[in-house]
Amino acid sequence: MAFKIGSLLFILIFGSFLLARIYAVGPLVWLKRAALRGRALEGADRRELVARVQQLLPQANDGNVIFSLHRENSSSGGSKVTVISTTYYYNVFVVDGDFLWVLPMAYDKRQRSYQLGTPVRFSASDVRQVRLTGTHGKTLTFHFLLELDGRKLELAMALTPYCFRLSKYYPFTLLQEEACKKARQTAERMAFIACNLSASELEKGRLKDECGNYALYAVCASVFGLMCTPTESLIPVLACFAISLILFGVMLSKKQVPKVSAVLVILAAVGSYLMMRP
Known part of the structure; x- marks a missing residue:
């Protein structure tokens, strides 16, 4: 019995760590998010960042400076071993009327220090494509395809109202809700002018991407159940599969039908049933 309980605890802890490390979700993330809320309210990191940006752009202020951290996961390897790696893209954006300034940011995770690069301004006339991903209340990311000086550039602006130091790769703990709201409005205007995409059309694309994440989490839960x-x-088995069903319910409430993920969850459920048969 003790071995079984230990195995279950190991699976749950390992699963929580994996979700936190790769997808930045799960109980470990929620606990740290709550614990660092007080520091964000103090605003020390926020004041320092705004002051540093003002040295390069005097029009910067607390209401228009946005720290953007965009994460991309990629996998490599063969059929036996798969390595999942995460790349972090750091930028600072400044809203300036109908324009956006982007300042590249170099972050030294060992020294906990950063340097800001030369500001670059762009407007709707520089935008070729826009799409929206992410989750309301957490992070909404505008993905721009820009053409600047004849060169095409892919740029992601991640709008996170509450940033916190989840790990050594996260440099700040700060609140920037007002600035994120202003940046979102500017980005939506750019999308409409440049690509004739309304806010509702951007939201439709975001919803499809969000439900894809729910489908992934549902499959992960079913694997843990197995x-x-x-x-x-x-x-624990029923709890895991119940989570999968709840996530599918959320998808259906958003008018997104699970397909491949539903098949995978069913296969996991069948496998679990066969393993438990006497």
Whole structure:
């Protein structure tokens, strides 16, 4: 019995760590988010960042400076071993009327120091494509395809109202809700002028991407349920598959139908059932 309980705890802890490390979700993230809220309210990191930006752009202020951290996961390897790596893109954006300034940011995670690069301004006339991803209340990311001086540039502006130091790759703990709101309005105007995309059309694309994440989490939950099956306890197994069903319910409420993910969850459920049969 002790071995089974230990195995279950290991699976749950490992799963929580994996979700936090790769997808920045899960109980570990929620706990740290709550613990650092007070520091964000103090505003020390925010004041320092705005002051540094003002040295390069005097029009910068607390209401128009946005720190953007965009994460991209990629996998490599063969059929036996797959390595998942994460790339972090750091930028600072400044809203200036109908324009946006972007300042590249070089972050030294060991020294906890950063340097800001030369500001570059762009407007709707420089935008070729725009799409929106992310989750309301957490991070909304505008993905721009720009053409500056004859060169095409892909640029992601991640709008996170509450940034916190989840790990050594996250440089700040700060609040920037007002600035994010202003940047979103400017980006939506750019999308409409440059690509004839309304806010509702951007939201439709975002919703499809968000539900894709829900489908992924549903599959992960079913895999954890399958891994818990050898403990011969129904509670964790049922809990995992219940999470999958809840996530599918959320997708359906947003008028998105799970397809491949539903098949994978069903296969995991069948496998779990066969393993538990006497």
